[in-house]
Amino acid sequence: MATAEATTKTLKVQRFKPSENPTNTYLTDEKGVWAWMTTVDHKKIGIMYLVAVAFFFALGGFLAIALRTKLLTGASIDFIDADAYNQLFTLHGAIMVFFVLVPSIPAALGNFIMPMQLGAKDVAFPRLNLASFYIYVVGAIFTFIALALNGLDTGWTFYTPYSTESGSSVIWVTTGVFILGFSSILTGTNFITTIHKLRAPGITWSKLPLNIWALYATSVIQVLATPVLAITLLLLIMERWLGIGIFDPAMGGDPVLFQHFFWFYSHPAVYIMIVPGFGIISEVISTFSKKTVFGYWAIALSSLAIAFIGFLVWGHHMFTSGQSAVATTVFSFLTFLVGIPTGIKIFNWVATLYKGSIKMDTPMLYVFIFLFLFSIGGFTGIMLGTLSVNIHLHDTYYVVAHFHYVMMGGTLIALLAGLHYWWPKMTGKMYNERLGKVSAVLIFIGFNVTFLPQFVMGSQGMPRRYYNYIDQFAPFHQTSTIGSYILGVGFLIMLYYLLHSLFRGEKAPANPWGSRALEWQATSPPDFHNFGHTPVVIHGPYDYHQPMEEFQLGIAVDTNGHGKDTHVEPDDPELDKWKNYSLG
């Protein structure tokens, strides 16, 4: 391995203190729409993903508000009819899962940050990276074609035989999601290779940021699970198109088989969504408590444990489906096992705060919100994994509340933590801290007002995917809708101050949070090649007991093959101290 050789070498190193006023950054290089669209720079591709994800989130969020507005009353005739409602929740779910959460952290933030955390110039296969983005776009186009034709009304789960018979554009959407899957697989492959091959001298596996461990675990799941989704959708397309009976009993197929196939991907997919969030939480919590992450290996390895056990629990979505009793028992048992590594992470994060130097800036506020909401998501997951209780709660609003606590309270909040944390690095601008906090608090309140009542009505028996409901549930539904409006306001404020910061924001320093992690030792925004030198790492990313200058090292003299470096100041008075450094 490249790093193994590097560790035995003696390198000439020197300190490179990042300039606070970079004249030349990835944003000033290669300007213009065409340059962006054809760029192979991982940072620009990350930003393009981020914009696409934000667009889909806004769309999915708008659909959610429409759904909630309909549910203000249990009337069976309303401003949208039952068919429209069914289309709305299907699109909302499919967009949020496939177009927002799956690509959000790995492809958007991960693309930007991962190579920087490794001290690399780019990912291992930059062109493939751009191809992944366009594959994502093509997948999205297919979905929009479906919308323009007959929409989709099968639920994001595409259960057969309904999806075989449905008059909506099932084939278009499944083809779209099928194509999207390749984007996910290629990104995963790219990341795995990058993490193995492009680590800067000194970054051993034990000095890898936890964010990288999380992305690594995620990539493994993406590469192994997504092909199964592709096969499933292909079989579904074959059934609808060619009339080959695989799932539809009318043609001699078995509908429960479809559910096995679907969840074999989609359960691991929930870890594709949440595990990268874990990575962000570890980074932010360490930076804002200025402290070594407690239980580095426990957190790193629990991500891998989750990734592997996560493949063996898909049947917990099918306890009432008619799968065999033995399968049901085993799946329930394994589901509890996958809960343990998740719990371990939470405890380690809490322990990291102990005796820290805690600063409650917006990213950290989101970490606290995450810890609270995601814990609720986890506990209610244990509830749902329990056989007898699952029978009562399955396919009720309890499940809707549970997965929103996990996916929105977990992944999306982690994404927001990461977005606020890395925003200065990505854009070179600071956002309004006070509005950041206001919006975080509104989102927290709005979220709980929206989804807490759903636990209660679900336990009382309110089924999910219901267009109308009996009077008993009205107060809960109405509270929930009010909550969703608060949530909406929170996001609008965020949109405002983020846009404002782009155009009028204060200039961001290179390292506004005083982090020790490698990506903060570049300028804000970073150079086109991330660093104007080849970084050298001697301490772990969370070693706050070591002086800052020992985190800003790079190979001396050699300017990395692209000319004399102008925007990094090798201005350390103690330069001599660094002349020769042996790694290992």
Place this chain on the structure above:
Amino acid sequence: MGRLFDFMLPEAKSPTADSTDALFHFINEVSLVLLLGITIAIIYFAVKYRRRSKDDKTPVITHNNALEVTWSVIPLMLTLVIFWWGYTGWLNLRAVPDDAYEVKVTGFKWAWNFEYENGAVSPNELHVPAGRPIKLVMISRDVLHSFYVPEYRVKHDVIPNRYTYVWFEAEEPGESQVYCTEYCGTSHSMMLAKVIVHEPEEFNTWLATANIPGSGTPVEQGKALVETNACQSCHSLDGSDLIGPSFKGIWGREELMSDGTTITVDENYIRESILNPGAKIVDGYQNQMASYQGLLDDDQIDAIIEYLKTLE
């Protein structure tokens, strides 16, 4: 707290519900304690260890194996207890008592049909005697559905190609709500039914007088067929517009078709509409009705026609 958790659950009306509820309470209580612990800890740390200066020094605490083991093993034990408790409760849900009274259930878009030992049927109303275990043997005629009675804490998917079952025992006479909980299309949320629990003698009387398909006058039979096939989920009887045109005043009505032709509703048109609904589409409606070919025979279609004639 117990009160809140009680409020969260509907009344329990079947013996197996008790174990489910007790476990629901237990998990909620343990979770609440842990959640409070975590929340208090993070808030306490955030206040106590808030940053006082930019140059704060923090101790280097990398890990602690004793702690890691503690917070892995305790949750593991707790979850094993929960797993076992849930597993045994679930075994009871699956083990039907020998003396259970059997009712056959058919789910279809978008209604339930219940069929009893003597051939009687009751659409969207499940009649059962109190104090006796009931086993429902269920099948779907089209897509997936799921039979759910919150008050009994039972639920099972209803699948087109195999029989599935649930059992429960209603302790007292009364009514309980049935929901379909597997998404099945347009009127999924209206695929409701009621369980009506009678005193045992009262149930026998009901059963003896209940409608048996194929008995009664053609109009009565037609009415029963329209009900058991859930035609009303798409065709109203009172003139209001649902997914299809209302049955009110349908006989002899002049209608515009989507291809521009006009027809008058007569025997042949109704027959065709039932067996081959896509052949002529009424203007302003979608081709959403499924064919009843193989589900309704000639005599039954005749009975339906006789019944439709009476709806003026």
